[in-house]
Amino acid sequence: MTAVFEDRGRQYKVKKDDVLYIDKIETKEGDILEFSNVLLTSGDSITVGTPYIANAKVKARVVETLLKDKKVIVFKFKRRKNYKRTRGHRQQYTVIKIEEIIA
Numbered sequence: 001m002t003a004v005f006e007d008r009g010r011q012y013k014v015k016k017d018d019v020l021y022i023d024k025i026e027t028k029e030g031d032i033l034e035f036s037n038v039l040l041t042s043g044d045s046i047t048v049g050t051p052y053i054a055n056a057k058v059k060a061r062v063v064e065t066l067l068k069d070k071k072v073i074v075f076k077f078k079r080r081k082n083y084k085r086t087r088g089h090r091q092q093y094t095v096i097k098i099e100e101i102i103a
Helices: none
Strands: 002-007 010-015 019-023 032-035 038-042 046-048 057-068 072-078 083-089 092-102
Touching: 002 032, 010 019, 010 092, 019 057
Parallel strands: none
Antiparallel strands: 002 010, 002 038, 019 092, 032 057, 038 046, 057 092, 072 083
16 A cells, blocks of 8 residues: 655655655654644545545654755855855655554
8 A cells, every 4th residue: 555645745655665765853763643634535436525525544653863864055146246055954864664554
C-alpha cells in the first residue's frame, strides 16, 4: 500500500518500511508520530481525498533526531558597490521510518 501525506506544507509519497528525512520535529528517538493529512492512498484501489481522506493515518517511528545536512553557502554581492555578504545554513532533519498506513 502506498500513501501520499502532507506535513507542514510538504508532500511525501511513502510505503511501509520507508525511511524518510523530514524537517526537524522536537521529539525523542523511538516516539510514534501520526500524520493525519493523507491526500491519497493506493492499494487494491486508489482513493483520493478532497483535500484529505477521512480516518486515514500514516504512523511512523522516530529513528534519529538532530541530523544535519551539508552546509550551504549563500553569497550575495552587488558589483562596484563594495557590498558582500556571506551566510551559511545547515538544515536539521528528523529521520522517521514508516510503520503503518491506515486507510
